Amino acid sequence: MTTETTTDATITTPVEREIHIERIFDAPRERVWAAYSRIEQLVQWWSGGNGFDVERWEFRKGGHYRFVETSDGETHGFEGRFREITPQERIVQTFEWDGMPGHVAVDAASFIDLGDGRTKVVTVSQYHTEEERDGMLRSGMETGLNRSYRALDALLSRSA
Amino acid sequence: MTTETTTDATITTPVEREIHIERIFDAPRERVWAAYSRIEQLVQWWSGGNGFDVERWEFRKGGHYRFVETSDGETHGFEGRFREITPQERIVQTFEWDGMPGHVAVDAASFIDLGDGRTKVVTVSQYHTEEERDGMLRSGMETGLNRSYRALDALLSRSA
Numbered sequence: 001m002t003t004e005t006t007t008d009a010t011i012t013t014p015v016e017r018e019i020h021i022e023r024i025f026d027a028p029r030e031r032v033w034a035a036y037s038r039i040e041q042l043v044q045w046w047s048g049g050n051g052f053d054v055e056r057w058e059f060r061k062g063g064h065y066r067f068v069e070t071s072d073g074e075t076h077g078f079e080g081r082f083r084e085i086t087p088q089e090r091i092v093q094t095f096e097w098d099g100m101p102g103h104v105a106v107d108a109a110s111f112i113d114l115g116d117g118r119t120k121v122v123t124v125s126q127y128h129t130e131e132e133r134d135g136m137l138r139s140g141m142e143t144g145l146n147r148s149y150r151a152l153d154a155l156l157s158r159s160a
Numbered sequence: 161m162t163t164e165t166t167t168d169a170t171i172t173t174p175v176e177r178e179i180h181i182e183r184i185f186d187a188p189r190e191r192v193w194a195a196y197s198r199i200e201q202l203v204q205w206w207s208g209g210n211g212f213d214v215e216r217w218e219f220r221k222g223g224h225y226r227f228v229e230t231s232d233g234e235t236h237g238f239e240g241r242f243r244e245i246t247p248q249e250r251i252v253q254t255f256e257w258d259g260m261p262g263h264v265a266v267d268a269a270s271f272i273d274l275g276d277g278r279t280k281v282v283t284v285s286q287y288h289t290e291e292e293r294d295g296m297l298r299s300g301m302e303t304g305l306n307r308s309y310r311a312l313d314a315l316l317s318r319s320a
Contacts, residue, residue: 083262
């Protein structure tokens, strides 16, 4: 049996306290932007197939969001606030998991038009400390992230 | 006219991205702790005499708080979440001002019994970047902080 090559995200830590994530999507930038900025599209990929409740969604500078994900009978709350929204280009938001309240990362996602109908999303996550950053890397984040991105691939191909 | 010597807080920046604040209060630790942990006491000093609405107050690990202060016709929202609460000893919480949403500091306040009926409160605030830390220092924070601490002095002397 052969395994299809999957386009996993590239995850690196070139700078102290940061995680850099790069992933290319086979869709134009406006479609990828819509998948990140419209809640009815976000719910179709963010949790990668897990149960997903949206308790708050205020997509504007200063607005809050709060999601509750359910998997294997466990619930996990995630929340934060939007710092910057530049349409089609950039979303900066805080990110906090209920399991470690008060440990806040700042996630900056940039949407880069590759000019060939594809879009690269570069996300830089900054933590207050290196320990928090490394804890996130050890948490199984990579698996969950790639599952979410594959769900996003599927959404983008459906809406093509 | 002579000016009374006031016991201003000592504010230093010994570590990158941090602000350290020390202040001694003329009251036993349990009284100072009560002034920080009971909302009906906190409202009497936190805003230093400005209008003060409590929109949320969940004093437990993972709980949220949100205050709205009014002065000179302007309103300022402040919010965050409790990371750690060790009774009589330590409160760690995030702190975010509506005017710069998504810029989050972590404030760790330690309550030290000086053994002579006085209490030292040491607060260490950590920012994601040095720019955010320096912006806070330039914001007039010191004036507001000392006004709040003097209001706390007054509360502690009333409840003596």
